[in-house]
Amino acid sequence: xxxxxxxxxxxxxxxxxxxxxxxxxxxxxxALAASESHSSAMYDKHAMxxxxxVGEVDHARNGFDPHxxxxxxDRGTTSVGADGRVTREFEVTAxxxxxxxxxGIFFPAWTYNGRVPGPSLRATEGERLRIVFRNxxxxxxxxxxxxxxxxxxxxxxxxxxxxPGEEFVYEFDAxxxxxxxxxxxxxxxxxxxxxxxxxxxxxxxxPERHPEAGDVARSRLLGTPENAAWQEMVMVMNGFDTxxxxxxxxxxxxxxxxxxxxxxxxxxxxxxxxxxxxxITEFDPIxxxxxxxxxxDYFDHGTTLEPTSRIIDTVMLCQAQRGIIxxxxxxxxxxxxxxxxxxxxxxxxxxMSHFEVRA
Amino acid sequence: xxxxxxxxGPFMLIVLVAAVFLKLDPLSRFQDSVPPAEQLMVERITIxxxxxxxxxxxEGAEAVSIAQVQVDGAYWRFQQTPPGPIARLxxxxxxxxxxxxxxxxxxVAFLTGTGTPFEYSIDVAVPTAQGxxxxxxFYGLVGLFVGFVPVVLGMLFFPAIRQAGPxxxxxxxxxxxxxxxxxxxxxxxxxxxxxxxxxxxxxxREMVWIVMLLTxxxxxxxxxxxxxxxxxxxxxxxxxxxxxxxxxxxGLAIGGxxxxxxxxxxxxxxxGFTLHNITEGIGIVAPLTGEKPGLPLLGGLAALAGLPxxxxxxxxxxxxxxxxxxxxxxxxxxxxxQVLIEIALIIRRRYFxxxxxxxxxxxxxxxxxxxxxxxxxSLIVTA
Numbered sequence: 001x002x003x004x005x006x007x008x009x010x011x012x013x014x015x016x017x018x019x020x021x022x023x024x025x026x027x028x029x030x031a032l033a034a035s036e037s038h039s040s041a042m043y044d045k046h047a048m049x050x051x052x053x054v055g056e057v058d059h060a061r062n063g064f065d066p067h068x069x070x071x072x073x074d075r076g077t078t079s080v081g082a083d084g085r086v087t088r089e090f091e092v093t094a095x096x097x098x099x100x101x102x103x104g105i106f107f108p109a110w111t112y113n114g115r116v117p118g119p120s121l122r123a124t125e126g127e128r129l130r131i132v133f134r135n136x137x138x139x140x141x142x143x144x145x146x147x148x149x150x151x152x153x154x155x156x157x158x159x160x161x162x163x164p165g166e167e168f169v170y171e172f173d174a175x176x177x178x179x180x181x182x183x184x185x186x187x188x189x190x191x192x193x194x195x196x197x198x199x200x201x202x203x204x205x206x207p208e209r210h211p212e213a214g215d216v217a218r219s220r221l222l223g224t225p226e227n228a229a230w231q232e233m234v235m236v237m238n239g240f241d242t243x244x245x246x247x248x249x250x251x252x253x254x255x256x257x258x259x260x261x262x263x264x265x266x267x268x269x270x271x272x273x274x275x276x277x278x279x280i281t282e283f284d285p286i287x288x289x290x291x292x293x294x295x296x297d298y299f300d301h302g303t304t305l306e307p308t309s310r311i312i313d314t315v316m317l318c319q320a321q322r323g324i325i326x327x328x329x330x331x332x333x334x335x336x337x338x339x340x341x342x343x344x345x346x347x348x349x350x351x352m353s354h355f356e357v358r359a
Numbered sequence: 360x361x362x363x364x365x366x367x368g369p370f371m372l373i374v375l376v377a378a379v380f381l382k383l384d385p386l387s388r389f390q391d392s393v394p395p396a397e398q399l400m401v402e403r404i405t406i407x408x409x410x411x412x413x414x415x416x417x418e419g420a421e422a423v424s425i426a427q428v429q430v431d432g433a434y435w436r437f438q439q440t441p442p443g444p445i446a447r448l449x450x451x452x453x454x455x456x457x458x459x460x461x462x463x464x465x466x467v468a469f470l471t472g473t474g475t476p477f478e479y480s481i482d483v484a485v486p487t488a489q490g491x492x493x494x495x496x497f498y499g500l501v502g503l504f505v506g507f508v509p510v511v512l513g514m515l516f517f518p519a520i521r522q523a524g525p526x527x528x529x530x531x532x533x534x535x536x537x538x539x540x541x542x543x544x545x546x547x548x549x550x551x552x553x554x555x556x557x558x559x560x561x562x563x564r565e566m567v568w569i570v571m572l573l574t575x576x577x578x579x580x581x582x583x584x585x586x587x588x589x590x591x592x593x594x595x596x597x598x599x600x601x602x603x604x605x606x607x608x609x610g611l612a613i614g615g616x617x618x619x620x621x622x623x624x625x626x627x628x629x630x631g632f633t634l635h636n637i638t639e640g641i642g643i644v645a646p647l648t649g650e651k652p653g654l655p656l657l658g659g660l661a662a663l664a665g666l667p668x669x670x671x672x673x674x675x676x677x678x679x680x681x682x683x684x685x686x687x688x689x690x691x692x693x694x695x696x697q698v699l700i701e702i703a704l705i706i707r708r709r710y711f712x713x714x715x716x717x718x719x720x721x722x723x724x725x726x727x728x729x730x731x732x733x734x735x736x737s738l739i740v741t742a
Contacts, residue, residue, distance in 0.1 A: 050456055053427050053434045102434070104426030105474045242474020249429075249474050257434065348433030 051348060053258050055103030062099050064115040066252075066259040070233035073202075073222065074119035078127075087128040088174070090121050094137040094184070094197065101240050101250050102257040102350060109196035110137055110184070116255045117236040117280070118182070118199030122222060125177040125206040131170040135162045141192065142168075144185035145201055146320065148175050156185045177205035177220075179276045179302030179322045181236075194241055194248075194282035196255075200234045202276055205305065213305040220274075220305075231267055234276040237287045237317070237341070237351065246283050250350050251341065257350025264354035269332055273355075275325040276302070279317035287351075289325065290314040290342040296327035314342050329357045397423045399469050399477040400558060402450065402680045405487045410456040413479065414680070415469060417445035418558050429468040429476065430457050448560055459484045487676070498614070498676055499669050505613065506606040506636065506668025510661045513640015517657075520641070521648050528648055529710045529718050530725040535642040536702050537729020539601070542639070543695040545737075546605050547571060550688030556681035563682050567689040574693025579700060592656070594646040594701055599664040601698045602639045604691030607667035611684050614675020638733050639664060646705070 059065040076090040092112050099109045099116060112118025123129055135141050140163050144155030149172035152159050162168045184197035207217040207224075218226040238255060239248035250257045267273055279287040290313060297307035298315050302324040309315065315323065329337070337355045340347040398418035405412045411430070417423040422444035428437045437455045445451050459465055465484055468476035520531050547567070554563035582597065643660050644652075671687075711717055 050436050051433050052436055054436050055426075101474075102427055104424060104472055105470060106472055107474060240474070242470070243476060249470065249476060345432055349429070350434060 052261065053102050053350065056262075057100045057103050057256050057259070059256075062115075062256075063097075064255075066254040066256045067263065067265070069115070069117075069120075069254050070235070070265065072120060073122040073234075075122055075222075081128075085128060086124070086126075087130060088123050089130040089132065090119070091132045091134075092119065092121075092143060093134045094141040096137050099196070099255070101242075101252065101255055105242060105250065107196075107240050107242055107250075110139070110141070110192065111196050112143075112199055116196035116198075117238065117278075118197070120200040120202065120234045120276075121182070122200075122202045122204065123174040124204045124221065125174055125209060127174045129170070129172055129174050132167065133160075133162070133170060134167045135164050137164055139164065139192075140186050141184045141197060142186055143170060143182050145170065145172070145182045146180040147172065147201065147203070149173075154185075155182070157187070161186055174203045176303050177203045179278065179299075179324050181278050181280065181320060181322060183280065183320075190246070190282055193280065194239065196238075198236070198238070198280045200236060200276060200278055202234070202302075210305060216305045229271060230274045231271050232274045232276070233265070235278070235289075237277070237279045237281055237289070239281045239283065239346070241283060248281070248283055248349070251281070251346040252350045253353060258352060260353035264336055264356035266356045266358060267329065269329040269334060269357045269359055272326060272328045272330075276322070277315075277317070277325055278322040279319060281319060281346075284343075284346070286316050286318050286343075287346065288314060288316045288342045290340060291327065292338040294327055294329065294332070294337060296325045299324040299326070329355070332357055334359045396420050397471045397473065397475055397477075398559070399423060399425070399445075399471070401467075401479045402556075402558070404479075404481065406459060406481070406484055407486055410454060411459060411465070411467070411481070412452055412454045413467070413469075414450055415445070415453050416450040416558050417447060418560050419447060422446050422449075424472045425451075425453060425469050426472050426474070427470045428453065428455055429470065430455055431466055448558065461485065495673065498672050501613070502610055502669030502672040503665070505609060505672070506603075507661060507665030509636030510602070510640040510643065510665040513637040513642075514644050514657055514661060516641050517644040517647070517652075520645065523648070526716070526718055526721060529706060530721040531641075531645050531648070532702055532706055533722040533725025534729040534732075535598075535645040536699060536706075537726040537731075538638045538642045538733050539598070539695055539699050539702070539729075540726070541730050541733040541737075542602070542605050543692055543699060546608060546688050546692040546695060549608055550685050550692060553681045553685035553688055557685055558682065561682050563685045566682075567685050567692075570686055570689035571693040571696065574690045575696035575700075576693075578694055578697040582697070582701065591646040591650050592652070594698075594705070595643055595652075595660055596663070597694070597701060598643050598646070598698045599660040601691065601694035602643065602664040603667040604687070604694045606636075606639075606665060607671040608684070608688045608691050610668040610671020610673075611675035611679060611687060614672040614677070638729075638736065646702070 074090060076088045078086050078088050080086055093114075095111055095114055097109055097111045097114055098106050099111070101107045109116050121131075131143060131145075133143050140161055142155040142157075142161035144160075145153075149170075153170050153172050154160065155170065160168050160170055180201040180203065182199055182201045184192040186192045204221045205217040207214045207221060210217040215226065218224045219230060221227055222232075235253045236255075237251075237253055239252070240250040240255075241247060242249040252258075253260065275289075277289055281287045295311045295313045296315075298309040298312060299306075300308040300321075300323045302322070307326070308323070315325070317323070334357050337357055339353050339355065341351040396419055400416050400418060401413050402416050403414035415425065424444045425437075425439060428435055435455050435457060437453050440452050440454070442451075453469070455467070457465070459481075461484060463484055465481045466478060467481070468478045470476050520528075523531065550567040550571070551564060554567050557563040578597065578600075582593070640661070643664055644657070675684075706722060710722065
């Protein structure tokens with residue numbers, strides 16, 4: 001797939017040119033230096049906007065929009081049993097689908113509910129969960145939840161992995177509270193993961209169970225007035241290996257390269273921000289999140305009500321590691337604040353974003 | 360009328376067979392859900408203050424779209440002219456406003472709609488001549504040093520060769536054959552190198568051989584027509600033509616290397632190249648030992664053999680597409696082949712006739728020495 005190398009003759013040809021060309025090369029580099037300070041063309045190619053994908057992704061065709069995805073919680077349907085306990089039921093269908101991951105680049109994905117990442121399932125600590133999983137794909141798939149459950153509900157071969165056309169119901173309690181994820185655990189694992197079978201699984205703390213930090217727990221519980229004060233969003237850091245050489249060609253948050261860079265996420269500077277951050281990037285050992293001009297508190301796995309790291313501006317996550325970021329732009333100068341992976345490689349291949357902080 | 364039917368009949372049958380095949384489309388069985396084979400290649404590149412520009416050709420079975428472009432592992436904005444999918448064997452210019460770094464390597468990947476990257480490396484980034492600009496005189500000077508100057512220097516051996524007796528003459532002619540034999544192989548190899556870089560669909564590997572043989576045969580037949588065997592002066596002209604075409608190719612390659620950004624410093628290589636090409640001058644004047652060539656004739660021969668290097672450099676700096684390079688080299692190889700045959704015929708006529716001395720030892724020694732000399736000087740150049 002490589003283009004032809006320069007031939008021997010080409011190289012030997014330059015030998016004497018080197019000596020004779022001294023004059024020309026010097027002149028050319030002087031011209032270059034001059035244009036760096038004066039030419040508008042030179043300014044353009046150094047501008048951040050030059051390092052960007054070209055064109056727009058057709059979100060309607062994809063059937064999902066990365067901006068809508070930020071706050072698109074799937075809460076399922078609930079029923080209350082005789083004992084007063086809430087059972088929450090989700091429906092998830094695996095299907096093959098071609099998705100546009102960067103403008104003009106189409107990836108033959110395997111999806112949950114036709115989107116990558118899959119639906120952001122959100123429950124409350126202590127609820128009984130039923131996830132009705134149907135496989136409409138072309139391969140055996142499963143849903144392996146990062147949570148506490150019995151061996152028979154693990155979503156691996158022999159415990160919830162189903163063939164195309166089949167259905168399985170996963171049942172377990174929503175615990176521990178935190179920011180979790182689910183993914184397919186069929187083999188080959190790398191392929192089933194990076195093809196798109198993953199999603200957020202968020203369990204909000206039940207304030208009743210945490211009287212010592214009731215306010216904090218309520219602020220995390222979707223639907224409460226305390227929670228409404230927050231600007232919550234889910235960000236799944238992922239990558240796509242479009243030529244299947246075990247290296248990603250595209251990196252992103254919520255699938256579409258540069259989605260939040262071309263169209264920044266608008267935030268109100270007076271309301272705090274909470275990000276459910278999940279790393280599912282395949283092939284690379286780690287991914288990271290870095291915010292410009294600000295610092296945040298971090299709750300690793302989201303399983304505590306006290307931050308596990310305070311006042312940091314960069315956090316590093318291995319695959320399947322996740323956590324909650326809490327920060328505020330209160331009294332900040334309005335404008336665009338960049339955030340991105342602090343692996344420049346990932347940032348330059350699509351994992352580059354902006355908050356547009358408005359007063 | 361029956362004559363018309365005899366001609367048209369087979370044609371109509373061909374059309375009918377094609378129609379039936381397309382209708383049945385038996386290949387569709389094998390193409391089920393297989394993505395179209397995409398193939399992109401870079402033919403030319405220019406580097407200037409505005410960034411990098413690539414002439415990208417599509418070789419795939421179907422039209423290919425360039426969806427995104429990565430430079431050094433980063434997505435980068437680009438302009439494609441003309442826009443849209445690239446038709447099979449079509450080519451587009453892709454301009455990337457990239458802040459490239461002088462003297463460093465850059466890697467570019469063109470991603471198609473399936474996300475398949477086609478990669479290209481710039482080994483050493485230096486600005487390419489923009490349509491020669493004000494540097495054409497300078498490049499011309501380089502061309503003179505490559506082609507014209509060494510040929511003239513080689514011709515200075517003419518008086519010495521002339522002193523020699525007929526025995527030595529055979530030796531010198533054989534020496535020339537050795538030199539040209541090497542140049543023939545070298546030129547052909549260069550043509551095949553170019554063919555390697557050209558779009559596969561153009562079948563340039565085959566075309567190099569065909570063009571070479573066709574050129575050789577055509578020139579040979581023209582020579583026969585002009586005369587029953589070439590006169591010494593005509594032979595010198597044909598040798599000069601062959602070497603001129605070889606030097607044209609050499610200029611193309613050197614110019615292309617400059618345009619492609621490959622740079623290796625070392626002024627001793629200039630000397631090596633001069634030595635290498637001096638042998639070409641000796642080859643041209645070798646058939647003239649029995650003549651009294653005037654200065655205009657010698658100057659003309661030197662110009663024909665040497666000046667094409669200047670032209671080649673000018674063209675090469677503007678980065679011609681490799682398939683044209685392959686054709687130029689094939690023509691050169693063909694011309695040299697014809698000269699080889701002509702000299703072989705002369706040697707046979709003069710030294711292997713009924714009453715000739717048949718100086719086998721001298722001929723073999725001359726040919727071998729010619730090969731050794733030109734090979735040895737080529738080693739200096741390659742170093």
